[in-house]
């Protein structure tokens with residue numbers, strides 16, 4: 526059987542978003558402008574080198590950002606061109622740096638989304654990049670498409686650090702969606718603040734119930750399974766007490782005033 530030969534360039538139709546090429550669903554409905562015959566089959570540009578995706582996840586205070594910085598610095602020391610991105614939502618420690626809970630810093634691009642990075646960074650400079658680090662990945666809605674484009678089409682090594690779960694232990698953002706794209710996946714653990722055992726989860730110590738709440742040890746603590754479950758029971762009991770007191774003060778203000 527004759528090997529397929531591909532023309533040197535592939536020009537997707539103008540109305541096709543190149544990023545949607547990453548999405549198998551859109552490929553199924555995609556009609557190439559070049560007839561798919563054995564000697565002129567459409568081809569997608571192949572990167573100079575094969576890209577990679579590495580995921581570092583776990584609860585807060587597990588050392589995700591520390592591990593990301595260590596890997597990025599190692600790549601830089603090996604002569605590779607590196608850049609760091611974090612979500613512009615994370616304003617806890619610094620605007621233009623990734624900062625660990627221990628205070629270690631690394632300059633970064635703080636962006637609202639990932640697909641604007643190439644334009645912000647500059648096309649020529651982007652071409653020269655070998656490695657891209659992404660911190661607080663749970664806050665990027667376009668994480669999947671960016672990893673597809675940067676690793677599959679542009680040949681970049683992408684190192685992603687982010688929470689796998691939120692304070693309710695639900696999938697947070699798109700971090701778990703990129704697991705099927707990954708070369709390696711590392712789940713880190715912290716130390717339970719209550720018993721010192723390995724902490725797999727993040728407990729929220731306050732009553733806020735919105736998923737995105739930017740904060741540190743003032744609001745969150747790493748806990749083991751036993752103390753996560755106990756903590757949730759305690760938080761629920763505390764909410765019940767607060768709500769019943771609120772009900773009494775709303776319904777019988779004269780009583781609540783003297784209680």
Ligand SMILES: Nc1ncnc2c1ncn2[C@@H]1O[C@H](COP(=O)(O)OP(=O)(O)O)[C@@H](O)[C@H]1O
Pocket residue numbers: 584585586587588589590591592624625626627715716718742746747
């Ligand atoms: N309960 C805690 N409160 C504050 N800092 C903590 C706590 N547990 C661990 N740490 C510190 O946080 C460091 C990890 O910081 P970092 O790499 O930014 O974690 P992550 O990115 O996973 O949140 C640990 O080396 C430790 O010194």
Ligand SMILES: Cc1cn([C@H]2C[C@H](O)[C@@H](COP(=O)(O)O)O2)c(=O)[nH]c1=O
Pocket residue numbers: 584585586589590615617661687688690691692693727736737738739740741745
């Ligand atoms: C559990 C949880 C966390 N967040 C926020 C809190 C922090 O700003 C970041 C996580 O930072 P880290 O680098 O992992 O320490 O995410 C949130 O918004 N919602 C949550 O449920």
Ligand SMILES: [Zn+2]
Pocket residue numbers: 717718719720721722748749750751752
């Ligand atoms: Zn514990």
